Amino acid sequence: MTASPPPAPPAAAGARALEHRAFLFDGMPDFLDTAVPFVREGLEDPDREVVVVVAQQRLEPLREFFPEAPEGAFVAAETFYEHPVRTLRSYLELVKAKNPRSVHALAEPVWREEWTPRETMEWARYESLINEVFQGTRASALCPYDTSVLPEQILEYARRTHPWLVRDGVHVESRRFTPPREFSADVDRAREFPTPPESEYLPVTGHDLHELRQWVGERADRHGVSGRNAQNLVTAVNEVAANALRHGVPPVGVRLWTDGADLVCEVGDNGYWRDFSPLTGFVPPQTALDSGFGLWTVRLLVDLVDVRAGWDGTFVRMRVSR
């Protein structure tokens, strides 16, 4: 271990800004050469709180260097990265809980081979959102990407979602970096909205949504979604429908169908959501009083939310696994 910590990016004078870097490594020795000094730097700084979330195979070899480090500081990434919006929430809670100390995180996202390109894209969006959500928190994040196994597409996402790259101990600006709003818009553009072959439809007319909840609950049950997942779907659909009734233009309706292992439920209305942005509902509110609490919570409650805000209407598609 001869490498020294990567030089810090040229930060603005005064308060430290968020440091979000992709660490592109090739093999275990290369990983340790940069990861060990990074973790040590955080442990030695009384103003920082170290969090290590890396793949199981790298967890133990890294931990061996820090026998004195607190047990809870080392977490297997496989248990931490299960749902992008929830992971973002958990990191934000961590940053708040450790304040005034700043979080110093070695944070390796999990990329699963069985994912669809769309799922992979949502995790790339998550990496991009880090820049938006944690700006001004003084947090420092080094995100390892294993170049020996990850496909080029994911490495390309890493370059687009991190303002800084670390490779062979060298710290460089990422020329491919794309600001979060723009990146998120790109993700949204790449989505597809195939019309379901068969679906059920319920027009929503009155403001009393009791019938809608019953309708969704019964179908969730029939299609094998039960317990908490069913309740969360009902809560989510109720929220989106209430918003459509309040802010949208009639007719408001709910369409429901199954798509492989998923149950999909889409609320549509004829209104044009003028101030919709690709970041809407992704940036956590401060409290339930902030606007955006509803859609953010909906994103947390179900597996995936897609909003299409076009001239032909506003459609919010919610997906839960069966």
Next chain:
Amino acid sequence: METLSSVRRPVRELRPGDHAWLAYSGEDEQRHVVGSFVRDGLEAAHKIIYLAGSDDVDVPGMHGVRARPGLLTVVPLADARRPDGGFDPGTVLAALTGEIAGAEDGDYTTIRVTADMTFALDLPGGLGELLRCERHIERAVCPSTRVTAICQIDRRRLSADARTALAATHSTFVTPNPEFADSVLQIVRTFDPVGLSLLGELDASRHTVLDEALNKVLGASRGEEIHLDLAGLGFIDLGALNMLADVAARRSGTGPLVLDRMPLQLRTIMETVGWHMLPGLRLGTV
């Protein structure tokens, strides 16, 4: 306290033949329930017989009501004592029977009787005599087609055994009128702890009624914690949480809003978003 054989009934749904009991937790609850009973009775031109420990009683429900003269009779029970100072149910029963007989001669469709029996507990052998008295009243009222009765007693003065025994002498357990009730949602005031109990489902179409009910409770509160009993709530929407957070924020500096007995649906939401999203709200009993 309820027993297996008793029926819970809001005060406005009491019917002739009901011998109900109200074990109030304090003056607020007593005045709330008995006030409804008296006021509704006066407005419907029912005869009201109010048995009280003394004759200078401030009868609840009279405020702002212009009653026909003669509708209300207050019967002081200061004389309901045996020569040895003990409680004499005979005097109570005689007074009651006399008043009911008098009222039946009048042109009243319904006779509403209510008595605060707490004073009897202070007299020697009071509880035993009170139980005998209650059994007599139960036998007198239940078959009646004209008499509705509420027996009031200060719950704080009763042991658990005494409460069970007294409850067993009543067929009905009276509750406050709901602040709001329709086929989907019911909101009922609670007094111990102070707050509201919600039953049914709460969504955007009923935020206003909850807001109104909450404001009434807050207006009457003295800065204590306000509890929401949510055990009977099958659904709550995110907008309602936003509203509760807003109410909590407006009363910052006083006691928090406490959510008691949260149903699973709400617990899941809270675990998902985190309690810090709702400052001023607190998890109560589970």
